[in-house]
Amino acid sequence: MDFQLTEEQIAFRKSVEKFARKEIEPLTTEAERNSEFSFEAWKKMADFGMMGLPFPEQYGGSEAGVLTTCLGMEALGRAGVDAGTTMAWGASQILCGIPIWLLGTDEQKEKYLPKMITGEWIGCMGLTEPGAGSDAASMKTTAVKKGDKYIMNGSKMFITNAPIAHHCVVMAVTDKEAGHFGISAFIVETDFPGFSTGKDLDKMGNRASVTSELIFEDCEIPEENLLGQLGFGFIGVGKTILEWERSCLIAAGVGGMQYAVEICTKYALERHQFGKPIAHFQAIKHKIADMKVWSQAARLLLYRVAWMKDNDQPAMVEACMNKLMCSELGMRLCEEAVQIHGGYGYMKEYPVERGFRDAKLGTIGAGTSEVQRMIISKAIMNLKRGGKKK
Ligand SMILES: Cc1cc2nc3c(=O)[nH]c(=O)nc-3n(C[C@H](O)[C@H](O)[C@H](O)COP(=O)(O)OP(=O)(O)OC[C@H]3O[C@@H](n4cnc5c(N)ncnc54)[C@H](O)[C@@H]3O)c2cc1C
Incomplete structure (x- = not known):
């Protein structure tokens, strides 16, 4: 078993994070405040190559593979890009672009993919x-x-x-x-x-x-x-879409979990109560330790399902486990992030407030947590539709 990413993957993740912190996060944070979609951020992401990550070179993509695509999205979340923008990427490139690429005719691929990859067409x-x-x-x-x-x-x-x-x-x-x-x-x-x-x-x-x-x-x-x-x-x-969605779309959320750990650590070290940084209180230390563990566990599930897809293994059940766990851990983590910030965490000025609102969708979209549990338990118990054992 090899847990090591390649040097290229590590460099790619870093370069996306650096680019996104500087070029994308300020635009999308502003867009989120105004409840608007940022076409400017979309264009910049396309110019950087984010729209073409999983797609073949012949259509303008970079054939990055599933894991590297997830690393790119994780880096956007880690840079503080809001979940709405990364979800828009997912809805277009994964939910619409992937089935066209994998199941479309040559004419359909030639017509739709190039303009989706340049960012001109959104799906x-x-x-x-x-x-x-x-x-x-x-x-x-x-x-x-x-x-x-x-x-x-x-x-x-x-x-x-x-x-x-x-x-x-x-x-x-x-x-x-x-x-x-x-x-x-x-x-x-x-x-x-x-x-x-x-x-x-x-x-x-x-x-x-x-x-x-x-x-x-x-x-x-x-x-x-x-x-x-x-x-x-x-x-x-539908199944092709859902397997990709439950594998990859949560990647930005997993990056968002790491972003929340970073900002909470910084805040806990800076915020003083009872004459010392709140980071000195065991209750806060334990919250941050738990958040770090949750973000790491989510990351491992994500990387494993992405690796399975890169190796052409059927991964629907693993994708459901990934989506279920990452979204539920994400919700818990974002709640703790607000708690660590106290009253300030409830204010729109602080990114943890947005993270808390954004995280909830993870347990609803792409099949609710209840539905993921239903699919996983059915697979474990080898059950048919209607509850009877096969
Ligand atoms: C912001 C947002 C964006 C979305 N984007 C898209 C999109 O781009 N494309 C798209 O097609 N869809 C999209 N969706 C839809 C999303 O996938 C659905 O909301 C989701 O699948 C749940 O369906 P529902 O809302 O009808 O809830 P319901 O199915 O009505 O569920 C209501 C409740 O009942 C529970 N429930 C239902 N059936 C069972 C069962 N058998 N066992 C136990 N509990 C059960 C659910 O878990 C839930 O708690 C989006 C949703 C939102 C909120």
């Missing part, structure tokens, strides 16, 4: 519906073949990047009788007739990302925009 992904969240397969959105087009009707809820996206990967029912095999995926451009978005949703955290509903009213989709095989939108495209 999004629509699986969740107003009435179908954890049970996403019970979706109601339909796509019916008519001539050389599919006609889509329905809506998708809580879609990250929806108001700024050029295109979305959308799942819809194409055969009502075929259950999980009756769902297909499509690339829907946001200027296709019949497409619109709902109002911008006002969120607790991740406020530098924009979120809204996707609405399809007889939306016309050319047949060549079917993504992957007909009927494999849930089993194929």
